[in-house]
Amino acid sequence: MTGYFAELFTLFLIVLVHEIGHVVVARSFDIRVREVKLLPFGGVAEIEDAGSIPAKQDALIAIAGPLQNVWMGLAAWGCGQLGWWDPEWAAYVWKANLMIGLFNLLPIYPLDGGKLLQAAFSYGFNYYSMMKWTSRISIVLSTLMIGFAISTAFWPSNGIQLNLLVVGLFLWLTNWTYYRNIPYLFVRFLMHRDRVAVRTIARGSLARPIIVNIKQPIIGVVRLLWREQYHLIYLMELEGRIVKVVPEKEVVDRFLIERDPNRAVIELFR
Incomplete structure (x- = not known):
């Protein structure tokens, strides 16, 4: 309706390739991906029984998404420099990859940065504390994002950053729900503890x-x-x-x- 069909379709493709990166790495570890949700700022790949897989594998799956934005952004920049693409279009594509890749690295669950934060916390906290601290930090950062989006309305010649506000609200609600569901998620973690025992015995x-x-x-x-x-x-x-x-x-x-x-x-x- 606004004449930006090509731009929106390109964003969709970028997000799709981003999520395919997660899926490919997860499948390489024989981990089942239950579903992939495509969102304007990226996407969410829901992995089956995430608490039962090693933190290292969890981190590799998380970083696989932003790495797709790296090569796509570099490819778009190169096409612009070589004259294969219109310079303005090439700039749009590599900037879109930069924006989506960096945004997903924010330490807010369920963004890729939030999952990397979880993996890092797994080496410093027990599992229950790891979930608590991840959700608390994510709620605080989501609140700051919402506050910043609203505060721009008071700047000269500016209004509310509506896109950022919507994303911030989505992340805040997601993490509030996650925080309230921690007791149930923890029981699911306990129900799959036998996998940890199997790995421990196999490694000696x-x-x-x-x-x-x-x-x-x-x-x-x-x-x-x-x-x-x-x-x-x-x-x-x-x-x-x-x-x-x-x-x-x-x-x-x-x-x-x-x-x-x-x-x-x-x-x-x-």
Whole structure:
């Protein structure tokens, strides 16, 4: 209707190739992609059971999208320099790739930068804390984006940045929903912990010990699990005596069938 069909179609193709990059790398790791959502600022590739795959693979899948924007942008710039494309059109294409690639690297979930942030946090936080901090940071940055989009209305000869406002609201709502769903997402993570055990046994890796008070609620114990580590749980009295050593799998299984998540962990292993 506004005469920008070619530009919009080009943006669609850029976003499509961006998401194909995610899908190709995910499939190379034999990871199933449930769906791909194409959005004006990029897209979202939803990976099956993301919490059960190694953080390194998660990061490689995330960065694969912006890397597509790199080669497409360079190709467009080269076509303009060689005279194969109209200079204005070449500039539009490489700038569009630059904009989409850099925007997706913002550390806001579910953008690629947010997924890279999650992967990095997986090496410094347990899985539950990683989800909490990712969502909190994403909500704060989304709020700042919304505030900036509105603040431009008070600048001379400017109005509200409507596109940025809509994207900011979408990201804020997405992360607020993610934050509220963390308990359910965490249960899904626990239900696929057996995959971590299989990888640990295959590599011959050492189990990571977790020492907890025998009176600690079982929900507090399972929240101490790390993404890529298999654990042995040491149940200790306040006096420092080890009462029992329990494999992670037994703790997770008891938690999943226990009706009272605040029940003391020692009561489940007497």
